Amino acid sequence: MFGIGLPEMIVIFAVALLVVGPEKLPELARSLAKGLFELKRTVNEVKGSFAEEEQAVNEVKDNLKNAAAELQKRVLLEENPPPPPWQNAARQQAASDSEARAGEPEAQADAEAILEAQAEAGKGAASPELVIDAELVAEAAAQPPADEPDKAKARQA
Numbered sequence: 818m819f820g821i822g823l824p825e826m827i828v829i830f831a832v833a834l835l836v837v838g839p840e841k842l843p844e845l846a847r848s849l850a851k852g853l854f855e856l857k858r859t860v861n862e863v864k865g866s867f868a869e870e871e872q873a874v875n876e877v878k879d880n881l882k883n884a885a886a887e888l889q890k891r892v893l894l895e896e897n898p899p900p901p902p903w904q905n906a907a908r909q910q911a912a913s914d915s916e917a918r919a920g921e922p923e924a925q926a927d928a929e930a931i932l933e934a935q936a937e938a939g940k941g942a943a944s945p946e947l948v949i950d951a952e953l954v955a956e957a958a959a960q961p962p963a964d965e966p967d968k969a970k971a972r973q974a
Contacts, residue, residue: 821829837845 833845834842
């Protein structure tokens, strides 16, 4: 129990018998047993209260960790916010504009090649209809697609 073996218990019992006497020894044993029982019960209560407090502290600790993680996410989002939806739409529009413009030089080069071929075929005297057709092709190549009238006005201004 307390690191006391059988020989030590016999010595303690003999000393108690000599000091207290045989008449009061059973009464002393009862009070000693009651005291040990009360001590054991008190120790168990203290252990239980410490366990409850530890559980409460762990709950608060977990709540603080969650709050800190959420706060850190908010700070990171404030430092690097996601782009607003209108920026994504503007990027997509710019990409489609650049794709549309990529074909413009080719169309203009084709129109110039047609004009040169007509000029060589007629030896400098191309028919007016063919020249007009080639010029229309060059104009069409220089104009933006029909779904972008606002940008065309902005470029002309």
